[in-house]
Amino acid sequence: xxxxTGTIERKGWTNFQDWLSRKEEIISGYAFLLPTLxxxxxxxxxxxxxxxxxxxxxxxxxxAERPFVGFDNYVRLFTSEKFWQTLANTARYxxxxxxxxxxxxxxxxxxxxxxxxxxxxxxxxxFSPVVTSSVAVAMIWSWIFDPGFGLLNHxxxxxxxxxxxxxxxxxxxxxxxxxxxxxxGAGYNMMIFLxxxxxxxxxxxxxxxxxxANSFQRFIHITWPLLSPTTFFVVITGFIGALQVFxxxxxxxxGGPAGSTRTIVYYLWEQGFQxxxxxxxxxxxxxxxxxxxxxxxxxxxFGSRLVHxx
Amino acid sequence: MKRVIPLKVRLAQAAKLFLxxxxxxxxxxxxxxxxxxxxxxxxxxxxxxxxxxxxxIPSRLSLENLREVMRxxxxxxxxxxxxxxxxxxxxxxxxxxxxxAYAFARLNFPGRDTIFFLFLGTMMIPGAVTMIPTFIIMxxxxxxxxxxxxxxxxxxxxxGTFLLRxxxxxxxxxxxxxxxxxxxxxxxxxxTILLPLSIPAMVTLGIFNFLGRWNAFMWPLLILRTKTxxxxxxxxxxxxxxxxxxxHLMMTATTISVIPLLIVFVAAQKYFVQGxxxxxxxG
Numbered sequence: 152x153x154x155x156t157g158t159i160e161r162k163g164w165t166n167f168q169d170w171l172s173r174k175e176e177i178i179s180g181y182a183f184l185l186p187t188l189x190x191x192x193x194x195x196x197x198x199x200x201x202x203x204x205x206x207x208x209x210x211x212x213x214x215a216e217r218p219f220v221g222f223d224n225y226v227r228l229f230t231s232e233k234f235w236q237t238l239a240n241t242a243r244y245x246x247x248x249x250x251x252x253x254x255x256x257x258x259x260x261x262x263x264x265x266x267x268x269x270x271x272x273x274x275x276x277x278f279s280p281v282v283t284s285s286v287a288v289a290m291i292w293s294w295i296f297d298p299g300f301g302l303l304n305h306x307x308x309x310x311x312x313x314x315x316x317x318x319x320x321x322x323x324x325x326x327x328x329x330x331x332x333x334x335x336g337a338g339y340n341m342m343i344f345l346x347x348x349x350x351x352x353x354x355x356x357x358x359x360x361x362x363x364a365n366s367f368q369r370f371i372h373i374t375w376p377l378l379s380p381t382t383f384f385v386v387i388t389g390f391i392g393a394l395q396v397f398x399x400x401x402x403x404x405x406g407g408p409a410g411s412t413r414t415i416v417y418y419l420w421e422q423g424f425q426x427x428x429x430x431x432x433x434x435x436x437x438x439x440x441x442x443x444x445x446x447x448x449x450x451x452x453f454g455s456r457l458v459h460x461x
Numbered sequence: 462m463k464r465v466i467p468l469k470v471r472l473a474q475a476a477k478l479f480l481x482x483x484x485x486x487x488x489x490x491x492x493x494x495x496x497x498x499x500x501x502x503x504x505x506x507x508x509x510x511x512x513x514x515x516x517x518i519p520s521r522l523s524l525e526n527l528r529e530v531m532r533x534x535x536x537x538x539x540x541x542x543x544x545x546x547x548x549x550x551x552x553x554x555x556x557x558x559x560x561x562a563y564a565f566a567r568l569n570f571p572g573r574d575t576i577f578f579l580f581l582g583t584m585m586i587p588g589a590v591t592m593i594p595t596f597i598i599m600x601x602x603x604x605x606x607x608x609x610x611x612x613x614x615x616x617x618x619x620x621g622t623f624l625l626r627x628x629x630x631x632x633x634x635x636x637x638x639x640x641x642x643x644x645x646x647x648x649x650x651x652x653t654i655l656l657p658l659s660i661p662a663m664v665t666l667g668i669f670n671f672l673g674r675w676n677a678f679m680w681p682l683l684i685l686r687t688k689t690x691x692x693x694x695x696x697x698x699x700x701x702x703x704x705x706x707x708x709h710l711m712m713t714a715t716t717i718s719v720i721p722l723l724i725v726f727v728a729a730q731k732y733f734v735q736g737x738x739x740x741x742x743x744g
Contacts, residue, residue: 173569176568176569176570177568177570177571179568179647180568180573181564181570183561183563183568183647183651184560184561184564184565184576186557186560186561186616186617187557187558187560187561187580187617187622188561188576190614190616190617191583191619193598193614194591194595194598194614194615194617195583195586195591195617196583197594198591198593198594198595198598199586201594201597202591202593202594205593205594212596212597212600259488262481262485262488265481267482270485273485273488273489275727275730276492276493277488277489277492278730278733278734279492279496279723279726280492280495281733282672282722282723282725282726283676283719283722283723284675284676284693284694284719284722285676285678286676286678286697286698286718287697287719290697290711290712290715291495291496291712291715292495293711294502294708294711299513300511300512300515300708301515302498302515305513305514334491334492334495338492339737342737342738342741343737343740346738346741381741384741391587394587395587395589397678397679398678398679401678401682402698402701415589416589416679419589419592420679423593424683429597432593433593436587436589436593437590439589439590440586440587443585443587
């Protein structure tokens, strides 16, 4: 950073030149920032407030009448059974996928964190679902989950288990979504964990081995604590992502069967863009915002206390 | 010092390695299997798709499905649309983010750090909160059903700016001082020295951004109406909603949608992985 703390006497001409160059720097600074600033003001800052405003109105963008309704949208939201079901669905989804993803990703990272021949082939293979879009993933897995001709039911029949309706079953549909998203996303966190693992100094392991620790003890006492910043990050971002799941629900289940897969963002889309009840949808968006805000706060406030650094 | 490893230990090590490879391969089947099953369904003759038990390996290659998909939807048009949106969107974001990052990293102006802090704070605002107002703004701008609405509102990126700022901070100040003594202005320095030096960081960020744009679904779903303007993900989802029962066509279309990005990924794997790791560092 260029700080101007010279000991030269600044007088007359020097002073003027200095003032000129400072002014130039200030103008350049704002000029380089301008496109970002304008974009953020129009598409982030203004919408955040506007969304809040809308949530207190009966707002259908097709009609000119947009009366102020106070807390009506929020009252309707919190007294609607659909909302609580949606919240429960989303919570179920998030509470299942975050630990599952964590375990799978960490397991994969531990597995591929070794220097043996062809290991890069496996890394590439495990990461490849990550570059696949959620829409494509939904298409592929819906065929595997197909009750009639799907691979999954075929495998179940082979081992003598009861075939299921999967995406057509109110009991199983949301778990299918959880499984699909884990397959889609585990490779991403695997790479983050792998980077974390490679950042742990070998000396710790050597010292522990000398002290007679077995591989399980080394994991519990070295890897897990030293990996905790990464784990914490994966958990928090995992929750934030899981609260906003939409694509797979839209493509596969439309929130069904029996509303069992209606998630917050899907509900928001339904209310805002199917029924054009944008006031209600904005109230819902603010509830989501509050949930995510709490998670971010946990991340910032407690992140440094809950985790160990090397 | 040469250690002699007893045969028993060596055998145990070989057995362990063998076991590891078994596990690696089993997981690879789970990760890659669904892709192979998709391709298998896409290229097999129709009478082998809906059979029980499932026929894993097709008796012959059939392009019948592909012809049928191309007859129903302009799928290659969708791919081109997606490529256009992803490339233009990424390029614009890189330009704007690098400009802002230059200002944040190397220029002194009042309010800089406050603006930077607030800007980073916008990262925690979920897309769902800004979606409805932005949709209304698009309506007011007359950008419904246009690519402007896809590219422009997402052009600034707090994460990208942050990443590039960190990178720019590592470039020595002397370089800029020298360039200025030689008479280069700030724009000239930014264009001819800073940007070329940042190519690795820009490629990493760019690839990552490209991936997000290629796979984007919800916003295009809200904005685009004209079928020929659809990006591939939207085209795929709409195709499914109209032809739900035709799984063989779904798998063909999905195969076509997945292949380009898998190729890009294998070719530029290093940058993908770097992007992931960098996104993990901000936490």
